[in-house]
Amino acid sequence: xxxxxxxxxxxxxxxxxxxALIVGGAGAGVAVVLFITALVSGLxxxxxxxxxxxxxxxxxxxxxxxxxxxxxxxxxxxxMPRVEARAQRLRSIDQWQALEPVLDAMPxxxxxxxxxxxxxxxxxxxxSKSIAIFGVDPARYDRIxxxxxxLVGGAFRLGPDDAVIGKELAKxxxxxxxxxxxxxxxxxxxxxxxTFVVSGxxxxxxxxxxxxxxxxxxxxxxxLLSLPGxxxxxxxxxxxxxGAETIARGLEARxxxxxxxxxxxxxxxxxxxxxQNVSTGTIRTFVALIVAVGIxxxxxxxxxxxxxxxxxxxxxxxxxxxxxxxxxxxxxxVAVAGSVLGSALGSGMTAAFTRIVRxxxxxxxxxxxAVPGWLYASAxxxxxxxGIVAAMLPARAAAKLDPAQxxxx
Amino acid sequence: xxxxxxxxxxxxxxxxxxxxxxxxxxxxxDLALAPGEFTALIGPSGSGKSTLLNLIGLLEPPSGGSxxxxxxxxxxxxxxxxxxxxxxxxxxxxxxxxxxxxxxxTENVLMPGLIARGxxxxxxxxxxxxxxxxxxxxxxxxxxxxxxxxxxxxxxxIARALxxxxxxxxxxxxxxxLDTHSADEIFALMRRFNARSGTAFLIVTHDxxxxxxxxxxxxxxxxxxxxxxxxxxxxxxx
Numbered sequence: 162x163x164x165x166x167x168x169x170x171x172x173x174x175x176x177x178x179x180x181a182l183i184v185g186g187a188g189a190g191v192a193v194v195l196f197i198t199a200l201v202s203g204l205x206x207x208x209x210x211x212x213x214x215x216x217x218x219x220x221x222x223x224x225x226x227x228x229x230x231x232x233x234x235x236x237x238x239x240x241m242p243r244v245e246a247r248a249q250r251l252r253s254i255d256q257w258q259a260l261e262p263v264l265d266a267m268p269x270x271x272x273x274x275x276x277x278x279x280x281x282x283x284x285x286x287x288x289s290k291s292i293a294i295f296g297v298d299p300a301r302y303d304r305i306x307x308x309x310x311x312l313v314g315g316a317f318r319l320g321p322d323d324a325v326i327g328k329e330l331a332k333x334x335x336x337x338x339x340x341x342x343x344x345x346x347x348x349x350x351x352x353x354x355x356t357f358v359v360s361g362x363x364x365x366x367x368x369x370x371x372x373x374x375x376x377x378x379x380x381x382x383x384x385l386l387s388l389p390g391x392x393x394x395x396x397x398x399x400x401x402x403x404g405a406e407t408i409a410r411g412l413e414a415r416x417x418x419x420x421x422x423x424x425x426x427x428x429x430x431x432x433x434x435x436x437q438n439v440s441t442g443t444i445r446t447f448v449a450l451i452v453a454v455g456i457x458x459x460x461x462x463x464x465x466x467x468x469x470x471x472x473x474x475x476x477x478x479x480x481x482x483x484x485x486x487x488x489x490x491x492x493x494x495v496a497v498a499g500s501v502l503g504s505a506l507g508s509g510m511t512a513a514f515t516r517i518v519r520x521x522x523x524x525x526x527x528x529x530x531a532v533p534g535w536l537y538a539s540a541x542x543x544x545x546x547x548g549i550v551a552a553m554l555p556a557r558a559a560a561k562l563d564p565a566q567x568x569x570x
Numbered sequence: 571x572x573x574x575x576x577x578x579x580x581x582x583x584x585x586x587x588x589x590x591x592x593x594x595x596x597x598x599x600d601l602a603l604a605p606g607e608f609t610a611l612i613g614p615s616g617s618g619k620s621t622l623l624n625l626i627g628l629l630e631p632p633s634g635g636s637x638x639x640x641x642x643x644x645x646x647x648x649x650x651x652x653x654x655x656x657x658x659x660x661x662x663x664x665x666x667x668x669x670x671x672x673x674x675x676t677e678n679v680l681m682p683g684l685i686a687r688g689x690x691x692x693x694x695x696x697x698x699x700x701x702x703x704x705x706x707x708x709x710x711x712x713x714x715x716x717x718x719x720x721x722x723x724x725x726x727x728i729a730r731a732l733x734x735x736x737x738x739x740x741x742x743x744x745x746x747x748l749d750t751h752s753a754d755e756i757f758a759l760m761r762r763f764n765a766r767s768g769t770a771f772l773i774v775t776h777d778x779x780x781x782x783x784x785x786x787x788x789x790x791x792x793x794x795x796x797x798x799x800x801x802x803x804x805x806x807x808x
Binding site (some may be wrong): 163164167171172174175192282320469470472473474475476478479481483563564567568 | 624627629630649650653654657658662664668669670671672673681682684686687688689730785
């Protein structure tokens with residue numbers, strides 16, 4: 162072992178209490194950083210999962226119809242038109258059949274599902290409820306929103322007369338799997354009515370969605386909503402969640418259609434996540450700072466206590482650089498020991514938290530809250546760098562000691 | 571006389587700032603030490619003995635004059651070269667032994683070699699043990715300094731100073747805090763190494779009894795050399 166390592170280790174062993182204190186402090190800091198990061202990223206992953214559990218990552222829709230003034234203002238003219246905004250009727254995406262295989266083949270997109278959706282009423286006995294009809298291909302749509310996993314009864318099977326309905330709607334209409342109900346579309350000029358058999362009941366996790374969601378077969382919806390051969394929107398799923406907006410912008414530029422990513426439709430959520438990231442980042446920075454200052458202050462005292470020994474080492478031929486390295490090494494060693502301790506502590510805290518803190522119904526708060534490997538690696542790496550940086554000042558003070566004076570003490 | 575090991579010419583040393591508070595401690599010292607010489611440096615307290623020893627030991631630079639050690643003008647050397655020269659040419663024995671308390675006797679003796687070469691080999695460890703056996707500590711090899719008596723600590727310090735076989739050992743009151751018996755033993759030890767391996771010794775001492783047993787006595791008074799005489803009576807002693 163090189164000289165500096167031997168001396169650094171021996172100095173650490175000699176000052177057992179100080180070493181224990183400083184390692185404990187660094188460990189506590191690392192544990193807090195790990196725990197907070199794991200907790201917050203677990204919470205975020207959970208929230209995002211819940212939000213996106215019932216949403217597509219990207220939705221493609223036809224462009225909105227815009228009314229234009231009959232005459233644009235020319236140079237030096239003032240035109241004062243009163244242009245009334247147009248009511249948006251249900252329309253199909255132009256050439257969606259041609260678009261579908263292109264989207265299927267695009268890298269980054271993992272699922273494509275065309276849909277016909279529109280408003281209607283569900284009727285049973287005297288009750289009528291306002292519903293949203295979603296006409297989908299179950300195989301394709303299941304990869305966007307995992308309806309199959311959310312079923313509370315029946316199956317996600319959509320024959321021409323089948324319907325999978327939300328839990329609340331089933332309750333409101335007194336429907337069970339196998340029961341029948343009627344729908345009436347809201348088109349005022351030619352209302353269409355059709356009878357469906359409940360093939361499945363789904364719990365989407367959001368009461369409002371459960372109250373009005375009705376999944377029917379794609380072709381059935383086309384007929385029902387008077388959109389033969391059409392698709393009112395295409396749902397997409399991407400593999401990089403936070404790259405959705407970029408992909409959406411690219412698609413918009415290429416297709417000229419309205420393309421919205423979940424990041425655009427959930428701006429509030431995204432803003433909250435960002436705010437959370439900033440605040441955890443701030444906490445992490447300050448904890449790191451406190452740990453570094455702690456290491457530095459203990460090392461400063463150490464240098465003062467070890468003046469004579471430093472002088473002796475210098476008299477025996479140790480260079481200034483060598484003495485400096487001894488103290489830098491001590492900083493790094495203390496930080497490594499602290500981060501190992503902190504990693505153990507942090508993962509223990511995370512495990513305990515997941516076990517103790519639960520939802521009201523006793524299910525775990527998070528599906529899987531775990532400290533990822535990269536987090537350990539970056540905590541240890543950061544601690545080493547921090548330890549060395551913290552040791553710089555004391556190490557330089559040690560290197561500057563005048564050996565003749567240090568020995569005379 | 572062969573080429574001197576140490577050649578001091580008009581060496582001056584001042585402390586304090588270069589303005590009104592400056593105090594000159596050494597006023598133009600001329601001194602040469604030959605290889606293998608066994609010299610006592612005597613003088614009253616405050617005469618500059620320790621300062622002179624530190625200068626020769628390259629622990630502090632002179633304010634003026636020329637210092638040639640082993641043929642090299644030290645004023646022209648970089649900090650790192652000075653450190654390297656000190657490591658290879660000079661061993662130190664201090665009044666209060668100054669062993670490293672966290673290391674055993676053997677490890678203390680190994681330390682200069684470890685610093686100079688970066689690592690410890692089995693041979694070096696064996697050599698350190700032999701050296702300690704040589705100073706009569708064969709049964710104390712793995713003791714920490716605080717478990718040793720004052721005399722034993724000083725023996726370890728001597729073994730450490732000699733571990734890289736430097737041509738010159740500087741000793742600052744090596745027997746200063748030892749009883750007469752231990753002091754005699756330490757002194758005899760140094761004379762033995764001087765006779766056996768031709769190591770030059772420069773020993774600062776207050777004890778006229780010990781000074782009389784050196785080959786040459788240099789007396790320092792008020793920062794200047796007041797006397798420098800060979801001491802023929804010492805021959806055959808030790």
